[in-house]
Amino acid sequence: MQLPKYKKKKRIKLKICQYCGKEFWGHPIAKYCELHRDVKQREKTKKSPEPGDSNNKTYSHDLIEVVEESWICELDGCGKTYVVKVFPKQYVYPRFCEEHRNEFRRRNYIRQKLMEDIRKTRAAAAKAAAPKVAAPAKVAAKPAAKAAAGAAKVVVPKDAVKDVKPKPAKKISGTKA
Secondary structure, X not given: OOOOOOOOOOOOEEEEOOOOOOEEEEOOOOOOOOOOOOHHHOOOOOOOOOOOOOOEEEOOOOOOOOEXXXXXXXXXXXXXXXXXXXXXXXXXXXOOOHHHOOHHHHHHHHHHHHHHHHHHHHHHHHHHXXXXXXXXXXXXXXXXXXXXXXXXXXXXXXXXXXXOOOOOOOOOOOOOO
């Protein structure tokens, strides 16, 4: 029998329990202290039903059957209602209506709303500013414009318009004349 040439080192290190945070001496792969090494000593923690992203919301309920509910879209300015099937033991549901579930569509909708608001404010500002400055000029210009338009009208006889020569008759192929 061969004997090993070197003596094995004991690799015991100072570790921290992942359950309670207490320091203990153990092997490099040890995760829990002596008290929590037994699975029965550790409490099972339930995952909290939190949405993974901002597109969804949590809806806590105690329903035992599938129910259809109508919700209102949470996008600013939308306010459309959409139908959601609520399932038992499921708590994460969509926050937006079918039209705005896509990130691009939400951003595009907000951009269009901003553009509409800008147009409305500009139109209101133009209406408010236009009558004050242009009103006296328009009143004086209207009679002069009507007189110029009346003098510029020229009456053209109907005979002068129809001075087009008629087309000659086409020869029909296959006949001898």
